[in-house]
Amino acid sequence: MQMTGNTILITGGGSGIGRALAEAFHAKGNQVIVAGRRRAMLEEVVAANPGMQALELDITRDDAIKAFASKLTTDFPALNVVIQNAGIMRNEDLQKGETDTAEATITTNLLGPIRLTAALLPHLTAQPHGALMTVSSGLAYLPLAMTPTYCATKAAIHSYTESLRYQLKDTSLQVLELAPPYVQTGLMGDRQANDPHAMPLKAFIDEVMTILSTQPEVHEILVDRVKPLRFAAGGADKTADYAAFFKQFNDGMAAARQGEK
Template sequence: MHLTDDTILVTGGGSGIGAGLATALHRAGNRVVIAGRRRDALDAVAREHPGMTCYAVDLADPASVRTFAAEVVDRHPDLNVLVNNAGIMPFEDLTDPRTDVIQAVCATNLVGPLLLTAELLPTLRAAPRAAIVNVTSALGFVPMARMPTYCATKAALHSYTQSLRSQLRRTSVRVIEIPPPRVYTRGEPEDADGLGVASFVDEALALMAAHPSDGEIVVAAARHLCDAASRGEYDEVYAAVNPDVERTTP
């Protein structure tokens, strides 16, 4: 991924990290396509950035993913970068579980990105240079108990990304993971554990530019969680992330 002169598809591009990435990549001289469920939000982002294209797609619907992928390839045959960013993160009480929420989170955060990747991989592999960028989460490394399905899907996407990188290592497709820390999307002040969208995007893209061969792009605020196990501090960090959860001894 050269960060300029690419044709890039960003899912979840109507708000938050997706809109921030799409905007920065568009300004850097890329042809950017954004996609998501909310057409009004996508249209608003695209209007602010002439030349940006948007499509509505429901990643939780396999038929919608197939139709969308075919349309994108037909209209943008030079597509060479896929950014899997779309996701939902509801709080859940597993003592009173809602199966509809579990299904929606798994379909949107995990199954949808995997299916979209599979549909677009032949096009990406045909490009002289290409990249798949999976936006996971630092909570995929140390989960927050109040968002169990979200954290599980992000951990699964982290694992899938490692396998995909291994299988594509001899192709033209780079596989990159970006696990964000807490990212404030509504103008909350930044703190030691979180960043605003612009700050996160700027740091992530700067790291990608400075370390073009890295498979994981981890901003400083995410390292506390992402490196907890390797530092031997998993239990302490888990307790800090989940202060209301009683610690039990196996």
């Protein structure tokens, strides 16, 4: 991926990983546009980073995505990089039989990126040095049982990204996937943002930017901290090891978060 001279859209750019990526790319001289549903948070990011731009986007609505894509490509015709970072993560008790959380998660984390990709692909494939990056998760490979639909959507994003890369292999558009580990962000509230067991956000972003800078043809961006999750399944002879790791990981997380709703 080209690191400078880009016009970059980052969804979910008002906080967490999205904001940190936006600021890192902005510092390298790229034109960065942050998008999200919360106008106040976007304005805060722009105020702290002169020259950055912001556009509101409700990633849950197909009509809003289409209107957004039209305005975006009109206002920023040089747009050549899109980072699909918007997402939600919520605990679910599957025994309660409710599906509201699952439906909201699927709409935001899976349908939203698919719809936005469809709306922007004709523009992106026509740009020089184009790139489209999805943000999955280490939990796409080893699920956290307390957030089942989140993990399922991230597994689906991984699969979708692989297929998209293959279908676009004869174009100039580079398709990348960023799979974060457990990072200190507000994705699941203040507890995660301050959890010493989570990877510090700055350390994560620094490692991501180093990978992108030193490996321009990389397809999967994997910091060292996520590799135990990414490669947990191993080969066919690793089934027992995976099962043990799955239990250890989920037992540990359940104990750490006991009492959370």
